[in-house]
Amino acid sequence: xxxxxxxxxxxxxxxxxxxxxxxxxxxxxxxxxxxxxxxxxxxxxxxxxxxxxxxxxxxxxxxxxxxxxxxxxxxxxxxxxxxxxxxxxxxxxxxxxxxxxxxxxxxxxxxxxxxxxxxxxxxxxxxxxxxxxxxxxxxxxxxxxxxxxxxxxxxxxxxxxxxxxxxxxxxxxxxxxxxxxxxxxxxxxxxxxxxxxxxxxxxxxxxxxxxxxxxxxxxxxxxxxxxxxxxxxxxxxxxxxxxxxxxxxxxxxxxxxxxxxxxxxxxxxxxxxxxxxxxxxxxxxxxxxxxxxxxxxxxxxxxxxxxxxxxxxxxxxxxxxxxxxxxxxxxxxxxxxxxxxxxxxxxxxxxxxxxxxxxxxxxxxxxxxxxxxxxxxxxxxxxxxxxxxxxxxxxxxxxxxxxxxxxxxxxxxxxxxxxxxxxxxxxxxxxxxxxxxxxxxxxxxxxxxxxxxxxxxxxxxxxxxxxxxxxxxxxxxxxxxxxxxxxxxxxxxxxxxxxxxxxxxxxxxxxxxxxxxxxxxxxxxxxxxxxxxxxxxxxxxxxxxxxxxxxxxxxxxxxxxxxxxxxxxxxxxxxxxxxxxxxxxxxxxxxxxxxxxxxxxxxxxxxxxxxxxxxxxxxxxxxxxxxxxxxxxxxxxxxxxxxxxxxxxxxxxxxxxxxxxxxxxxxxxxxxxxxxxxxxxxxxxxxxxxxxxxxxxxxxxxxxxxxxxxxxxxxxxxxxxxxxxxxxxxxxxxxxxxxxxxxxxxxxxxxxxxxxxxxxxxxxxxxxxxxxxxxxxxxxxxxxxxxxxxxxxxxxxxxxxxxxxxxxxxxxxxxxxxxxxxxxxxxx
RNA sequence: GCCCCCAUAGCCCAAUGGCAGAGGCAGACGACUUAAAAUCGUUCCAGUGUGGGUUCGAGUCCCACUGGGGGCACCA
Numbered sequence: 001x002x003x004x005x006x007x008x009x010x011x012x013x014x015x016x017x018x019x020x021x022x023x024x025x026x027x028x029x030x031x032x033x034x035x036x037x038x039x040x041x042x043x044x045x046x047x048x049x050x051x052x053x054x055x056x057x058x059x060x061x062x063x064x065x066x067x068x069x070x071x072x073x074x075x076x077x078x079x080x081x082x083x084x085x086x087x088x089x090x091x092x093x094x095x096x097x098x099x100x101x102x103x104x105x106x107x108x109x110x111x112x113x114x115x116x117x118x119x120x121x122x123x124x125x126x127x128x129x130x131x132x133x134x135x136x137x138x139x140x141x142x143x144x145x146x147x148x149x150x151x152x153x154x155x156x157x158x159x160x161x162x163x164x165x166x167x168x169x170x171x172x173x174x175x176x177x178x179x180x181x182x183x184x185x186x187x188x189x190x191x192x193x194x195x196x197x198x199x200x201x202x203x204x205x206x207x208x209x210x211x212x213x214x215x216x217x218x219x220x221x222x223x224x225x226x227x228x229x230x231x232x233x234x235x236x237x238x239x240x241x242x243x244x245x246x247x248x249x250x251x252x253x254x255x256x257x258x259x260x261x262x263x264x265x266x267x268x269x270x271x272x273x274x275x276x277x278x279x280x281x282x283x284x285x286x287x288x289x290x291x292x293x294x295x296x297x298x299x300x301x302x303x304x305x306x307x308x309x310x311x312x313x314x315x316x317x318x319x320x321x322x323x324x325x326x327x328x329x330x331x332x333x334x335x336x337x338x339x340x341x342x343x344x345x346x347x348x349x350x351x352x353x354x355x356x357x358x359x360x361x362x363x364x365x366x367x368x369x370x371x372x373x374x375x376x377x378x379x380x381x382x383x384x385x386x387x388x389x390x391x392x393x394x395x396x397x398x399x400x401x402x403x404x405x406x407x408x409x410x411x412x413x414x415x416x417x418x419x420x421x422x423x424x425x426x427x428x429x430x431x432x433x434x435x436x437x438x439x440x441x442x443x444x445x446x447x448x449x450x451x452x453x454x455x456x457x458x459x460x461x462x463x464x465x466x467x468x469x470x471x472x473x474x475x476x477x478x479x480x481x482x483x484x485x486x487x488x489x490x491x492x493x494x495x496x497x498x499x500x501x502x503x504x505x506x507x508x509x510x511x512x513x514x515x516x517x518x519x520x521x522x523x524x525x526x527x528x529x530x531x532x533x534x535x536x537x538x539x540x541x542x543x544x545x546x547x548x549x550x551x552x553x554x555x556x557x558x559x560x561x562x563x564x565x566x567x568x569x570x571x572x573x574x575x576x577x578x579x580x581x582x583x584x585x586x587x588x589x590x591x592x593x594x595x596x597x598x599x600x601x602x603x604x605x606x607x608x609x610x611x612x613x614x615x616x617x618x619x620x621x622x623x624x625x626x627x628x629x630x631x632x633x634x635x636x637x638x639x640x641x642x643x644x645x646x647x648x649x650x651x652x653x654x655x656x657x658x659x660x661x662x663x664x665x666x667x668x669x670x671x672x673x674x675x676x677x678x679x680x681x682x683x684x685x686x687x688x689x690x691x692x693x694x695x696x697x698x699x700x701x702x703x704x705x706x707x708x709x710x711x712x713x714x715x716x717x718x719x720x721x722x723x724x725x726x727x728x729x730x731x732x733x734x735x736x737x738x739x740x741x742x743x744x745x746x747x748x749x750x751x752x753x754x755x756x757x758x759x760x761x762x763x764x765x766x767x768x769x770x771x772x773x774x775x776x777x778x779x780x781x782x783x784x785x786x787x788x789x790x791x792x793x794x795x796x797x798x799x800x801x802x803x804x805x806x807x808x809x810x811x812x813x814x815x816x817x818x819x820x821x822x823x824x825x826x827x828x
Numbered sequence: 829g830c831c832c833c834c835a836u837a838g839c840c841c842a843a844u845g846g847c848a849g850a851g852g853c854a855g856a857c858g859a860c861u862u863a864a865a866a867u868c869g870u871u872c873c874a875g876u877g878u879g880g881g882u883u884c885g886a887g888u889c890c891c892a893c894u895g896g897g898g899g900c901a902c903c904a
Contacts, residue, residue, distance in 0.1 A: 010866075223898075226832055230900045237904080255904060268904090311902085336902095343903045350904085356829090357902050428903055551899085621852070623841060628897095633840050635853050641866095642852085648867085690842065693851035700851090707868080770847055775885040777847050815884050821846055825884045 010644040013611035016738045020747070021120065023737075029750045030070075030125045032081040039079035043538050044070040045517055045577075047546030047554070048085045048132075051111035052092045055118045057586040057593065058547065060603050061629065063124050064619035064731075065583050065688065066545040070125045071730045072683045075754040081538055082125050083520040085132035086112050089140070090509045091169060091185060094440040094474055103469050104440045108135055118603075122612050123733045125750065130520045134512035135440070139519065141463030142529035143511050144445040146561075148456050149568060151446075155201045156434075158454065162272060162341065163433055165193040170476025171437045172197055174508060175430050177553070192272075192299065198435040198444060198505065202560050206427045209559055210234055212574060220580040221626060224551040231552050233428025238412050240349060240421040242267060242322040245330070246282060251275065251322060254344030254426055257351065258415065259407035261326040262396035263372035264349035267333045268315065268361065270341035271298050276318075279333060283319045290316045291335060298337045313338060313361040324349075325420040326411075327397065336361060344426050352386070359386040372396045373404065432557065434508045439466070439474050439481040441506030449493035449500035458494050464502070480504035513554055514561040517541050517576060535571055544577035548626075551582070581686055584628035593631075601631050613732035614639040620688040620731045642696060643735045646728055649702055650739035653721050654712040657744035664716025669761050671701040672720045676757035679727055688731075695727050718743070726752050771796050772823040773805040787819035796822050 046066035049059060070082035086108075093104040100107075112133060119126060132139055150156040164173040168188035172195060177184045202209075210232045213225050237256035244251055253267065269276045271294060280291040294316045305311070315336035324331050338357055339348050352362035352369040359380055362369050369381050375391035393399040398414070399407045415421030435444060443464045445457040457464060467485035474481050482504040483489060493500035521534035540562075555577070562576040585592060588599040606615050617639040622629040661669065675698045682691035702720040706712045722743055729736030729749045740749035764785055769792060771779040779801040783791060793816065796802045802824065809826035816822045 223833065227899055230831075233900080233903065235903075253904080257904080313902090338902045338904095340903065348904045355904065357904075360902090426903075428900085548898090621840090627834095627841095630840085633853085635840090638853060644866090687842090689840090689852095690850080693842070696851050703868090768847075772846080772885075775846090775883095780847065813884060815846095817846070821885095823846080823884050 011647040011735065011738065013613060013640070013643065013734070016734050017121070017611060017613075020734055020737050023747050024123075027748055028128075029748055030074075030080070030082060030127050031129055032079055032083075032127045033129055034079075037079045039077055041538055042073040042078040042080045042543070043541045044073065044080055044082045044543045045520075045541045045545065046082075046084065047544070047550065048087050048513070048516060049115060050090060050092070051086045051088055051108055051115055053111060054114050055122070055603055057601055057603050057606070057631065060122065060606075060615060061586050061619045062545060062547065062583050063119065063122060064616040065581065065625050067123075067125050067616070068620055068683065068688055068730045069543055069545065069581075071733070071750055072680075072754075074125075074750060075726060075730075075752065076680070077753055080125075081130070081520070082127055083130035083132075083523075084119065084124070084126040084128075085130075085516060085520065085523075086115065086134065087509065087513050087516070088112065088133045088135035089441045089506075089512055091438060091440070094438055097440075097469065098474050104474075105135070105469065108440075109133075121607070122616070125733075130523045132516060132519050132523045134509070134516065137463045137465050138524065138526065140442040140512065142515075142519070143442040143507060144457070144462050144464060145459065145529055146515065147507070147511075148445055148459070150200060150564065151456055153564070153568070155204065155564060156198060157201065158196055158198050160194060160196040162192045163195050163197055164190045165195075166190055168476075169438075170478050172433055172435065174433045174510070174553075197433050198503075199431040199433055200560070202432045202557075203427060203429055205560050205563050206232055206234065206429050208563055208574070209429075209556065212559070212563075215575055216580070219578060221548075221582050224548065224555065224580065224582060227551045228556060231429065231556065234425055235427075236423070236425045238408075238415060238421050239345070239424040240325060240415060242325060242331075242349065244279075244333070245321045245323070247279075247320075250420075251333075251347050252345045252421075253347045253349045254424060255349055255351075257354065257408070258411040258421070259393060259396075259399060259402075259404055260351040260354050260372050261324065261349065261411055262399065263351040263353050263370045264324055264326075264331065265352060265362070265368045265370055266331045266350045267322050268339045268348050268350050268358075269318070269333060269335050270339040270346040271295050271316075271335040271337050273341040273346040275346055276335045279318045279320050280316075280335070287316070287319050291318070294335070294337075301337075313357070313364040315361065315365060317365075325415070325418070332367070334361075334365070334367075342430065343428075353380050354386055354388055356386040356388070359384065370395060372399075432508075432510075432560075434511055435503075435505035436508055437478060437480045438476070438506055439469060439472065441509060442511065443482065444503040444505050444507060446503040447491060447494055447500045448503060449496060449498060451498060452493055452495040452500075455493055455495045455500070461494065480506065482506070510553060510557050514557040515565070517544075517558070518565075518571070529570075532570060539571060540573045540575060541577045543579045543581065545581045545583065547585070548582040555580075581625060583625045587628050587630045589632050590630060606636060610636040610640050611734070613643055613734045616733075617643065617692065617731045621692040623689050625686050625688060639732075642699070643732055645699055645703070646724060646732075646735055646739060647742075649699060649706070649721050649724065650742040652706050652712045653718050653743060655715055655718040657718075659715045659718055661715050661719040664719055665705055665710045665714045666716075666761075668701055668705045668710070668714070668716040668720055670764075671698060672716070672723055673757040673761040675727075676723065676755065677762060680754070683730070691727075692731060695724065695731075698727075699724055723754075725749055726754050767820060769795060769819060770821045771799055771802050772821065773802060774826055775823060776805075778802045778805045783819055785819055789816040789818050792816050792818055792822040796824060 070080050073080045088108050093108045096107050097104040147156055164178050166173050166183040166188055168186045178190050183190055235256050238258040239252050239254055241250035241252050280288050315334045318333045320333045321330045322333050350358035352359040353371045372395050373391040374394050375387040375389040377387040380386050390404055393402045393407045412423050445464055447455045449455050467488035472481050472484050489501050518530040521538050522531035558576050563574055565571045566574050588601050593600045614636045618634050618636045622634045675694055678694055679691050725736050725739040736749050766782050767785055768780050769783045779799040781795045812827050813825040
């Protein structure tokens with residue numbers, strides 16, 4: 001007897017999960033490689049994960065949202081390619097290897113298997129035939145091929161320079177990997193080191209990378225666009241040549257304010273530049289000693305100290321003089337650490353009156369200040385605040401009386417005429433440092449030969465496979481562990497055949513991820529990086545989904561690669577990702593989850609407790625996707641309740657499959673079709689939370705119909721429930737499939753098409769019209785949808801509330817928006 | 829310091845310039861139950877951060893401010 005009472009009134013979500021997984025393995029609904037497929041294409045891409053441990057809540061959000069989009073387009077009749085792979089090279093594998101004495105390779109591949117199993121259980125709609133792993137030789141040989149293509153074009157080059165060095169990771173870092181002077185990965189303070197390193201000439205594409213952001217306006221989050229613009233940082237100005245006393249060549253400086261040239265009262269050269277060393281070499285021993293001491297101190301300080309803007313200005317007078325080309329004045333040349341060696345020319349003209357940094361320097365070291373722009377602001381010498389506003393030029397010869405803009409163009413004209421300068425632009429963006437002194441990455445395909453120099457490895461010798469980690473000392477020591485692989489390093493020179501050595505550095509893993517979206521097109525090809533034919537069919541990516549953490553690095557590099565590949569003729573487009581969605585982070589109690597903070601929510605625990613469907617639904621329903629989700633604010637249990645509601649709905653339907661819906665209850669049919677009208681728009685605009693809310697509304701309406709006088713046998717109940725099952729499958733595919741089966745269909749709700757709304761069911765015959773007086777609501781009235789202005793006026797005349805409100809007032813105006821609104825305006 | 833985004837009920841969030849509430853969470857009450865859970869139903873709750881402006885009408889558009897978040901930052 002108890003058995004009867006305890007009969008389950010809801011679904012066993014875990015049994016349902018286990019039931020459908022093997023069915024789907026068989027059905028393979030997300031395979032996209034059928035050549036005969038006539039559906040239009042859609043390339044939906046999730047940023048591929050780094051295989052460290054198991055999936056976490058962040059992955060769960062990203063893949064839930066990416067899945068909504070991919071599954072939606074399938075149900076709209078598209079052939080959707082939704083691939084997955086692993087960004088499998090990188091430091092964590094190596095660090096785990098060092099710490100736990102594991103092979104980085106084994107560690108990585110084990111983690112990939114863990115990921116794969118979790119993605120399957122999370123019901124990700126991936127095309128499992130297109131898997132890539134960047135640590136597979138079949139993948140990274142194409143990194144090497146691309147490197148050589150770049151090399152041929154002069155886009156890959158080696159130079160000695162001061163580079164960012166992480167003392168903890170014991171490797172160089174790209175500019176983009178230094179955040180606030182610290183290593184992005186381990187937070188150690190980054191230092192500078194002079195090293196010979198490989199670079200990609202991304203600066204050659206700076207203009208295009210900046211200008212083409214225009215094409216992405218409205219298709220990428222504006223935040224990402226502005227971050228990229230900031231990062232590239234183009235400025236316009238002029239290069240000005242200053243003749244130097246006792247030196248044949250002039251010193252060229254870059255300035256954005258050539259209008260203030262008359263106010264340049266001294267010059268400053270970056271202390272760590274070659275130019276500074278050269279200038280002082282001709283000075284007195286005292287100066288040389290002072291310079292050396294200052295230089296040593298600068299080198300000792302790190303970027304965090306050096307970048308502190310409130311630090312007092314320091315410097316050394318070189319004792320040398322330059323000639324101001326505007327007025328012929330001799331001005332002293334100083335060296336200082338506030339001028340950067342690798343921006344512009346490493347030397348500046350100092351205009352202390354109109355530049356705060358120069359003014360600080362002038363005041364600290366007693367240098368003259370000359371006002372050349374009258375801005376109406378207080379005297380900068382007295383206030384210590386440089387006047388940077390608009391104004392009229394003074395003390396500036398031919399420029400006197402001009403505005404800033406006019407003075408800039410006139411000065412540039414004069415300089416160009418006299419051969420002392422020219423218009424110029426500069427970028428904050430630096431070339432991309434790609435070599436790393438670590439093991440677990442793509443070997444750089446260059447051989448160093450004593451007689452031939454740098455020799456590119458011939459294509460037919462690719463891939464250069466990594467030597468086995470066995471026997472290698474992977475511990476960071478500042479030089480690549482590959483140097484210890486004797487047999488691997490020592491090779492005959494491909495050019496002359498004499499003994500030579502391989503380059504022992506490996507590539508930055510951002511190289512791997514700069515083109516992976518193309519590799520998915522032909523993931524197993526041994527003859528090309530990607531099929532040009534497939535690329536013209538599938539690429540560019542229609543929809544990219546990933547975290548905003550990659551707003552600069554990865555997206556900029558991928559855009560760069562795409563433009564290079566376009567120039568090389570391998571692709572026919574210039575932007576890789578047509579549309580971008582950045583999902584927010586998953587937080588717990590207001591802050592990022594971490595073990596050390598003690599607020600870590602484990603995805604595995606959540607799945608064990610609520611099931612994949614409820615977690616996925618919670619991710620979609622939590623709010624706008626780009627906002628952060630605080631796990632403390634959302635309710636996976638609530639999602640579970642909704643899913644049970646859906647299940648009971650399907651369970652209660654008592655209409656045979658294939659019934660003619662047209663005889664169904666009109667009210668519910670209208671609800672179903674207005675859902676169909678709105679749902680697609682919501683999903684296409686990434687308003688997943690609103691889409692789920694609409695779905696809940698439809699479930700509520702169907703429930704009401706079943707429980708009310710219409711009952712479970714009405715055809716409209718089946719229509720509504722089938723639409724619920726299809727729409728639900730974007731969020732909670734297990735339950736949707738279960739419902740689909742309960743409704744009498746064969747497995748594969750993911751492939752069932754979402755119909756268009758029937759327009760005939762969207763027309764309403766009446767609506768609630770609003771009667772306002774002076775903009776305030778006074779009454780409402782049911783009117784026909786084709787009510788005229790006169791009908792509204794009549795309704796207002798007939799309304800006691802309206803008449804009361806206008807009583808004794810003079811009507812000045814009547815605004816009518818038939819059929820829904822009338823506003824009677826009275827004299828105030 | 830410069831640039832960008834956000835602010836609606838106790839909470840998460842909706843709302844083509846036209847009735848502030850679609851949905852959910854939490855709460856309260858009721859039905860079912862010996863009881864509880866589950867379920868179903870009903871219900872309480874803000875005038876939209878502050879101050880101006882535009883408009884017949886502003887959560888929505890404009891300006892300023894406050895608070896929160898983010899990006900860049902000695903880039904000449």
